[in-house]
Amino acid sequence: MQVNYNFSDPKxxxxxxxxxxxxxxxxxxxxxxxxxxxSNRSLHDLKILEKDLVYTITKTKxxxxxxxxxxxxxxxxxxxxxxxxxxxxxxxxxxxxKCAARMVDIDIGIHKLHDEFVDILAxxxxxxxxxxxxxxxxxxxxxxxxxxxxxxxxxxxxAIDMKECYSRLNILTKLAYLVDTSKTxxxxxxxxxxxxxxxDVPDDGNCLFYAIGVGLQxxxxxxxxxxxxxxxxxxxxxxxxxxxxxxxxxxAPGKKLREQAAGxxxxxxxxxxxxxxxxxxxxxxxxVVRKKIxxxxxxxxxxxxxxxxLKGQSKTANVQKQLQExxxxxxxxxxxxxxxxxxxxxxxxxxxxxxxxxxxxxxxxVAQLMALSKEYNVPIRVIYNYGxxxxxxxxxxxxxxxxxxxxxxxxxxxxxxxxxxxQFVND
Numbered sequence: 001m002q003v004n005y006n007f008s009d010p011k012x013x014x015x016x017x018x019x020x021x022x023x024x025x026x027x028x029x030x031x032x033x034x035x036x037x038x039s040n041r042s043l044h045d046l047k048i049l050e051k052d053l054v055y056t057i058t059k060t061k062x063x064x065x066x067x068x069x070x071x072x073x074x075x076x077x078x079x080x081x082x083x084x085x086x087x088x089x090x091x092x093x094x095x096x097x098k099c100a101a102r103m104v105d106i107d108i109g110i111h112k113l114h115d116e117f118v119d120i121l122a123x124x125x126x127x128x129x130x131x132x133x134x135x136x137x138x139x140x141x142x143x144x145x146x147x148x149x150x151x152x153x154x155x156x157x158x159a160i161d162m163k164e165c166y167s168r169l170n171i172l173t174k175l176a177y178l179v180d181t182s183k184t185x186x187x188x189x190x191x192x193x194x195x196x197x198x199x200d201v202p203d204d205g206n207c208l209f210y211a212i213g214v215g216l217q218x219x220x221x222x223x224x225x226x227x228x229x230x231x232x233x234x235x236x237x238x239x240x241x242x243x244x245x246x247x248x249x250x251x252a253p254g255k256k257l258r259e260q261a262a263g264x265x266x267x268x269x270x271x272x273x274x275x276x277x278x279x280x281x282x283x284x285x286x287x288v289v290r291k292k293i294x295x296x297x298x299x300x301x302x303x304x305x306x307x308x309x310l311k312g313q314s315k316t317a318n319v320q321k322q323l324q325e326x327x328x329x330x331x332x333x334x335x336x337x338x339x340x341x342x343x344x345x346x347x348x349x350x351x352x353x354x355x356x357x358x359x360x361x362x363x364x365x366v367a368q369l370m371a372l373s374k375e376y377n378v379p380i381r382v383i384y385n386y387g388x389x390x391x392x393x394x395x396x397x398x399x400x401x402x403x404x405x406x407x408x409x410x411x412x413x414x415x416x417x418x419x420x421x422x423q424f425v426n427d
Contacts (some may be wrong), residue, residue, distance in 0.1 A: 019063055020086050026056050027093045034100045042346060045364040046108050053101040060094040098154035106143045106168050110175070111348075113139060115177060118283035118347060133179050140172040145394065178276045198386075198415055199424045206254045208364050208414075209261075211424040212372055212380070213253035214239050215412040216424060219378075226376055228396075229255070257372060262358035264371040270351055274370065278350045281357075281367035288363045288420055289340055296337050303330040304351045363420065366396075373398035379411045383425070386415035 033049050067087055113136055120128050147169070151162055201210035218236045220226040232253045243250065268274045303326055310323040345353050357364050373380040379402045385393045402409040413425040 013393055016063070016066060017082065017086065020090060023056060023059050023063060023093065024089065026052070026059075031096060031100065031160075036106065041146075042348065046104055046111065050101060050108065053097050053104065057094060057101065059098045060090050060097065064090050064094070075385065095153055095155045096160075099150045099153050099160075100148050102150055103165055103168070106146060107138055109143070110168065110171055114175060117175065118279055119322060121280040122287055129179055133176065136172060136176045136179065138223055140169060140176070143168060143172065143375075174272070174275075178272060178279070197426045199239070200242050201250060201423060202244055202247045203421050204247065205260065205363055206250075207422045209254040209257040210243070211414045211422040212257055212369075212412065213250060214243065214424040215380075215414065216376060216378070217253075218424075219410050219412050224294035226378070229260075229376060232256075238271045258364070258368075259358060259391070260375050261364070261368040261371040262354055264375045265354045265367055266351075266403060268371075268374075269354065275350070277367040277370040278353060281354045281365050282345060282347050282350065284365045285345060285353065285357070285363055289344060291420075293337055293340050296333050296340075298329065299333050300389040301338070303333065370398045377402065378409055379403040381411045381413045382416055382422075383413065384416045386417045386423075 011224075030049065030052050033052075064087065067083060067090070096250050113132070116132055116135075120126065120132060147166060150156055150165065184365070199214060201207050201214065213230070213232065216226055216230050217232055217234060218239055221236045230253060234249065234253075265274060265278065269278060307323065307326050307330065310319055310326065345356055354367075356362055357368065369380055369382060377399070379397060379399045380395045381395055383393060383395050397411070403411050413427050415423045415425050417423060
């Protein structure tokens with residue numbers, strides 16, 4: 001076998017000892033990162049940690065190989081004991097890193113299953129839920145076997161809280177439950193409402209809350225509890241026709257409803273039904289933001305081309321004015337795109353999503369609809385793909401049981417048009 005080092009030489013012994021200490025420092029960093037709550041770690045961070053663990057495992061193997069294949073002839077008893085200690089340290093590191101890598105592999109798998117679930121909901125491919133349910137079940141079986149294997153490794157079990165490791169199975173169980181719940185979600189076909197019954201509201205990011213506000217005032221004018229909660233001093237007969245320019249009229253109830261929705265979600269976010277709605281809401285929100293980024297990025301080359309053309313023209317006052325306007329517009333668009341990219345919501349940060357949607361003009365959807373149906377104790381029906389024909393439309397009803405009780409509550413109906421705008425339906 002190849003002799004890597006002669007440990008009778010103190011310098012060479014020191015070199016290996018230094019390498020082992022560096023590996024030990026890296027190992028402490030890796031295990032510290034591993035102990036961080038997995039719910040707070042993104043898929044990107046998990047993949048980086050996985051690479052770090054694999055690197056340390058490889059480095060440990062090389063160092064152990066050097067120690068095994070080196071010459072100890074002439075080495076002092078102290079050096080031999082040091083080598084023995086180094087081997088034990090490296091073996092312990094290797095064992096812990098391998099176990100941590102297996103756990104991280106489970107975390108990455110959970111993230112991917114969660115992402116697939118959100119994607120299915122965002123694209124309304126509910127027929128794919130059966131296949132996803134099988135994937136989750138198979139993965140949970142594999143994860144359970146991995147956990148059993150890891151628990152037998154004493155060095156790892158003594159360094160890590162195994163209860164936290166087994167929480168991964170609880171996450172998979174909850175995800176399986178959410179998938180099963182989604183399969184029975186109340187989604188049915190419905191005839192489109194008469195065109196003249198649809199009342200438009202301002203399209204400024206608050207449209208969902210404007211539409212709900214109009215609906216609560218018109219549908220439940222004689223319901224004291226609802227009116228006391230809304231506190232909007234506007235008579236139903238004032239809310240007629242096209243309200244798309246009526247920002248001043250709708251601003252106060254819109255702001256109040258947005259805050260009430262966020263408040264309800266904060267209080268009830270641990271409930272399975274609300275968690276499911278939040279997960280779907282984050283997916284939809286990301287889709288809207290990415291679409292907006294794509295649209296604005298398409299404007300940038302057009303503006304840049306216009307600026308180039310203007311720079312090639314005679315420097316008249318009019319040309320200089322146009323050039324300045326184009327450059328200012330370009331700067332605004334570039335800053336907007338960068339800001340949106342830097343502030344894309346984390347799909348795993350439900351609390352952060354709730355906080356973001358509490359702000360004015362931030363797009364909202366399923367989670368806020370469910371929250372307001374619960375907060376006001378009314379059934380809310382949403383007609384998706386409104387205006388695209390009966391075959392492409394579908395309906396989702398929140399708190400539907402209230403419309404089916406002995407004394408049914410009137411259903412508040414809103415239409416979802418163009419994939420990003422809500423309108424009130426006065427049916």
